[in-house]
Amino acid sequence: xxxxxxxxxRFFPHMWCPGCGHGTVLNGLLRAVEKLGMSKNEMVMxxxxxxxxxxxxxxxxxxLHTLHGRALAFATGVKLSKPELTVLVPMxxxxxxxxxxxHFIHAARRNIDITALVMNNRIYGMTGGQxxxxxxxxxxxxxxxxxxxxxxxxxxxxxxxxxATFVARTTAxxxxxxxDIIRKAILHEGFSVVEVLTQCPTYFGRKNRMxxxxxxxxxLKDNTTPIGxxxxxxxxxxxxxxxxxxxxxxxxxxxxxxxxxRATKGR
Amino acid sequence: xxxxxxxxxxxxxxxxxxxxxxxxxFFAGYPITPSTEVAEHLAIRLPQAGGRFIQMxxxxxxxxxxxxxxxxxxxxxxxxxxxxxSLMQEGLGYAVMAEIPCVIVxxxxxxxxxxxxxxxxxxxxxxxxxxxxxxxxxxxxTASNHQDLFDVTVEAFNIAETFRTPVIxxxxxxxxxxxEKLVIPPAGKIPLVERLRTSVKGGVDYHPYLPREDGRLPxxxxxxxxxxxVTGLFHDMWGFPSNNPxxxxxxxxxxxxKIQNNANRMARYKEYYLKDARTILVSYGSSARSxxxxxxxxxxxxxxxxxxxxQTLWPFPEHIVRxxxxxxxxxxxxxxxxxxxxxxxxxxxxxxDKVFLANRVDGGLIxxxxxxxxxxxxxxxxV
Numbered sequence: 001x002x003x004x005x006x007x008x009x010r011f012f013p014h015m016w017c018p019g020c021g022h023g024t025v026l027n028g029l030l031r032a033v034e035k036l037g038m039s040k041n042e043m044v045m046x047x048x049x050x051x052x053x054x055x056x057x058x059x060x061x062x063x064l065h066t067l068h069g070r071a072l073a074f075a076t077g078v079k080l081s082k083p084e085l086t087v088l089v090p091m092x093x094x095x096x097x098x099x100x101x102x103h104f105i106h107a108a109r110r111n112i113d114i115t116a117l118v119m120n121n122r123i124y125g126m127t128g129g130q131x132x133x134x135x136x137x138x139x140x141x142x143x144x145x146x147x148x149x150x151x152x153x154x155x156x157x158x159x160x161x162x163x164a165t166f167v168a169r170t171t172a173x174x175x176x177x178x179x180d181i182i183r184k185a186i187l188h189e190g191f192s193v194v195e196v197l198t199q200c201p202t203y204f205g206r207k208n209r210m211x212x213x214x215x216x217x218x219x220l221k222d223n224t225t226p227i228g229x230x231x232x233x234x235x236x237x238x239x240x241x242x243x244x245x246x247x248x249x250x251x252x253x254x255x256x257x258x259x260x261x262r263a264t265k266g267r
Numbered sequence: 268x269x270x271x272x273x274x275x276x277x278x279x280x281x282x283x284x285x286x287x288x289x290x291x292x293f294f295a296g297y298p299i300t301p302s303t304e305v306a307e308h309l310a311i312r313l314p315q316a317g318g319r320f321i322q323m324x325x326x327x328x329x330x331x332x333x334x335x336x337x338x339x340x341x342x343x344x345x346x347x348x349x350x351x352x353s354l355m356q357e358g359l360g361y362a363v364m365a366e367i368p369c370v371i372v373x374x375x376x377x378x379x380x381x382x383x384x385x386x387x388x389x390x391x392x393x394x395x396x397x398x399x400x401x402x403x404x405x406x407x408x409t410a411s412n413h414q415d416l417f418d419v420t421v422e423a424f425n426i427a428e429t430f431r432t433p434v435i436x437x438x439x440x441x442x443x444x445x446x447e448k449l450v451i452p453p454a455g456k457i458p459l460v461e462r463l464r465t466s467v468k469g470g471v472d473y474h475p476y477l478p479r480e481d482g483r484l485p486x487x488x489x490x491x492x493x494x495x496x497v498t499g500l501f502h503d504m505w506g507f508p509s510n511n512p513x514x515x516x517x518x519x520x521x522x523x524x525k526i527q528n529n530a531n532r533m534a535r536y537k538e539y540y541l542k543d544a545r546t547i548l549v550s551y552g553s554s555a556r557s558x559x560x561x562x563x564x565x566x567x568x569x570x571x572x573x574x575x576x577x578q579t580l581w582p583f584p585e586h587i588v589r590x591x592x593x594x595x596x597x598x599x600x601x602x603x604x605x606x607x608x609x610x611x612x613x614x615x616x617x618x619x620d621k622v623f624l625a626n627r628v629d630g631g632l633i634x635x636x637x638x639x640x641x642x643x644x645x646x647x648x649x650v
Contacts, residue, residue, distance in 0.1 A: 011507070044489055046335070057496060057507065062489040064338065065498040065508075066331065067361055073328035077335025077343075078489060080319050081293050085339070085490050106324040256319060263314035 003030045006040065008060050015054055017125075019213025021172035021198030025090070025119050026055055028170075028178035028196075035183055038086060045088045046075040048100060051126050051200075052092035052119040061088075069100030072107040075114050083113070083253035086186065093120040093134040097153055101133075108162035111190045112252035116164075117182070118155055118193065121200035129203030140207045156244050159193040166192035167245040171220040172199060174241065181243065190251050197224065197239070269453040278442040279304035281413040281449045282346070282372060283312060285420030288451065289459060292318040292341040295332035297325055297351060300384045301440040302374035305346035326351035330358030334367045338497065340462070340488030342424055346372035349382060349391060352398070359433055360399035361499045363522060366431035366476070366484060368462060370423045373435060374443040375552075377630050386630030387440040389552055392607040395435045396581050402519060404526035406533060407435040407581040411555040413449040416442060418457070419535065419578055425460040426533060430525055431484050437580060439603070441553035441632050462486055469493065476518075477504040482525050527582055534587055535578035540566055544573030546642070547592050548625075549612055550601035551577040553632060558601040560635045561642070580608070588615040597645055598622045603633055 007030070016022050033043065043061035047053035049068035056063040062085075066074045071089050079087045096104050096118045107114060123141060124130040131141035136152040144150070159167045166188040170178040178196060185192035199205060199216035210216050225231040227242035276284070282305055286294075294313055296306040306322065313320040319336075323329040326347050333343035347355060352373045362369050375391050377383025391398075395407040406426055410416040416438065423434040465485035467473040469492030478484050487493040496506040501518055503509045526533075539562055541547060550558040555576040565572040575591050577584065592598045592612070598621055600609040606624045613619035625641035627633040 040494060041490065041492065060494055062338075062494050063496045064335065064489075065496060065500070066334075067357055067499060070327065070331045070358070073323065073331035074335040076321070076323070076328070077293070077295060077332030077337075078339055079335075080321055080332075081336035081341050081343075082339040082488075082490050102324050103328055106328070256314075256321075260314045260317060260319075263311070264317070 001034060001037070003034050006030045006033055006060055008058055011057055014058060016051060017202045019199070019201040020051070021121060021200070021217075022052055022055060022119055024172040024175060025117065025178070025196050025198060026058060028175055029088070029090070029117070029182055030059070031179035032183035032186060035179070036186060042084070042086055043088065044078050044085050045090065046071045046078060047090050048092075048095040049126075050092040050095045050124070052090055053095060055090045069095055069098070070103060071095070072100065072103040072114065072116065076107060076110075076112055079112055079114055080253055080256065087114045088117070088186070089114055090117040090119060093118060093122060094124050094132040097133045097155070097158075105158070105162040108159055108164040108191050108193065110252045111163060111165055111249055113189050113191070115182070115185045115192045115194070118195045119198050120155065120195055121198045121204055123200050123204040123207075125200050125203055129207055135204070142207070155193065155195040160245055163191070164193045165190035165245065165247050165249050166243070168193070168243045169195045169197070169239070169241045171197040171224055171241060173217050173220040177241070184243065184246070188246065190249060271453055272451040274449045274451065275446055276413065276449050277304055277444055277446050278413055278416055278438060279374065279444070280308050281416050282420050282436070282438070283308040284449065284451055285417040286344050286370070286424070287312060287316060288417075288454070288457070289421045289424035290342045291344055291424070293333060293336035293343045294318070294345065295321045295323050295329040295336070296345050296347065297323055297329050299326070299348045299351045301376055301443045302346045302348045302372060304443070305372060305374070326354040327358060330355040330362070330371065333369050334358060334362055334365070337367045337369050338489045342368070342428070344370040344372065346374065348374050348376045348384070349378040350380070352391060352394065356399040360401060360403070362433040363399065363403045363405070364499050365497050366522075367433065368427040368431055369433050370427055371433055371435050373437050375437060375439040383630045385440070387553060387603060387632055388628070388630070389439055389554065389603040390607070391437060392580055392604065395437055402523065404523045405435065405581050406432060406526060407437050408535065408579050409437045409552045410442065410578055411552055411576060413447050415578065417449060417451070421457050421459070422535065428460045428462045429483070430529065431486070432526065435581075437552070439552045464488070465493065467493070474504040475506050476502060478521060478525070482528070530582040530584065533579050533582065534584040536584060536587060537576040537578065538591065539574040539576070541573040541575060541591055543571050544595055545571040546573070546597045546599060547595040548572070548574045548599050548601050548638070549577065549588065549592070549608065550574065551580065551608065554601045554603055557633050557635050557638055561638045564635065577608070583611050585611070585615040588612055589617070592616050596621065599625050599638075599641065599645065601625045601633060601638055603627055
């Protein structure tokens with residue numbers, strides 16, 4: 001199947017701003033799905049609210065566009081009730097880590113076989129440029145007009161600590177690498193987190209004088225480096241990308257099958 | 268046919284047995300007094316039946332998880348109490364908008380806020396109706412004893428599956444924790460409604476949100492042949508977001524009409540000695556037990572007292588209340604709140620001035636003595 005066969009083409013052109021990185025994430029995601037040769041009927045995409053969450057409207061899977069922050073909770077119900085389905089959950093950084101932070105850490109803790117994509121553009125775009133938990137200290141936003149005093153999370157460290165068994169970071173610049181990482185995340189049996197650093201020229205870029213989309217994508221290229229690279233040793237400020245965690249631990253739905261076995265034993 | 272089983276159980280356990288009887292396959296919940304036993308018993312019983320139980324991180328997640336599981340084609344339920352029910356309002360609205368069959372149990376305790384966790388109240392009647400934002404219709408039912416609780420729980424699943432709607436079971440702490448006899452009928456005794464699934468073949472355009480002439484909307488399970496969109500936004504017949512005024516208007520009307528137009532079908536109530544009653548008590552849930560005690564007691568002394576016990580609270584059976592109370596001189600609403608159903612009864616009858624409240628809001632169960640004292644006041648006899 002070609003990549004475009006996974007799209008609901010009648011909804012194009014998409015609603016994202018010119019220069020937004022979310023379309024690139026959609027591209028990487030579908031290339032991963034295509035490479036895996038997955039059937040559309042076995043795929044469920046569950047999303048929340050925000051610019052990123054509109055991605056579910058464009059893919060020809062079973063799609064569940066839910067409430068702000070709650071995508072992983074809905075997805076948990078989908079997956080546990082029908083474990084044979086492949087469940088993808090794209091979220092924005094505010095969606096996943098502010099309003100949805102609790103659901104995020106608990107989905108990771110359960111190690112349920114869901115692939116979570118955090119499309120991190122460091123801003124609330126749909127509501128017009130308020131700071132997110134990923135904006136970071138010293139940034140500017142409509143709700144941080146005197147410079148932001150909120151510190152940001154490290155999604156990778158948070159996911160590791162919460163128990164995710166696959167944790168990776170990539171960017172909207174490294175499209176081939178993104179598709180490869182998402183493919184691995186889908187294949188991984190357990191809770192997978194892929195943080196995709198992406199650009200919002202309309203709000204984050206403009207508010208923080210980062211230039212247009214081209215400059216912002218270049219920033220992603222210049223400020224990230226493969227895990228453990230020589231460049232990282234020379235410049236600790238660089239953000240590492242790649243697969244940080246990939247380990248086999250009992251997966252939640254499989255474990256629940258054992259619960260059913262124990263409950264029905266001798267009955 | 269197999270024999271009925273007789274048990275001596277808590278109301279919360281009766282609710283579990285009824286849900287399993289109705290075909291419950293998936294439960295997500297979070298511990299909260301006084302509903303916790305529902306989760307505890309389902310943690311044991313659901314996997315025995317091949318179903319799935321999950322304890323979520325909070326009540327918000329619980330209601331979201333059951334919506335997800337309903338979409339894969341399963342009968343689903345969650346259970347909570349006041350504070351958790353407040354958290355569930357967001358997901359409840361989603362289930363209304365996306366037309367997801369599900370059952371939400373609220374074993375009421377005293378509120379507002381953390382309130383009076385281990386004590387009884389009936390303070391969530393209006394929260395059940397209007398707790399989630401926006402215009403909508405809702406179904407809420409209750410019961411005063413375990414046998415009725417069993418029946419309305421099965422009925423809640425039947426209504427949820429028939430009308431693609433969330434149904435709220437508004438029990439209370441006394442019913443939830445009290446132990447009494449329950450006779451579980453043999454399988455097949457109470458008819459069960461199974462979800463209407465589309466007969467549209469794969470590859471043919473399927474409209475998940477296009478009502479048939481009878482107002483019902485055939486579903487297709489996630490993972491099946493039809494891929495469609497589900498959203499909490501106003502949406503078209505394919506489930507895709509739309510802000511077209513005609514679409515918005517049509518959907519809102521449909522969401523309200525499918526419940527309101529079937530209010531008669533959903534109206535469950537019981538009546539005791541109403542025919543010649545001069546004073547009618549209107550009550551529901553555990554309050555109705557005390558009300559019935561008073562009525563029986565007074566009847567033995569020749570007083571013309573009757574009881575109308577409501578089991579369906581929403582849609583409020585206005586015309587039934589009006590008809591039954593028409594010839595009564597006095598109507599006394601017996602409930603454990605500051606007069607929630609009282610307002611509805613006042614609206615329903617011709618003369619709102621003949622409607623009085625007998626209530627108790629201190630966490631104790633309203634007793635026959637409490638009701639008798641109010642009756643004396645109404646009848647001008649003093650306390």
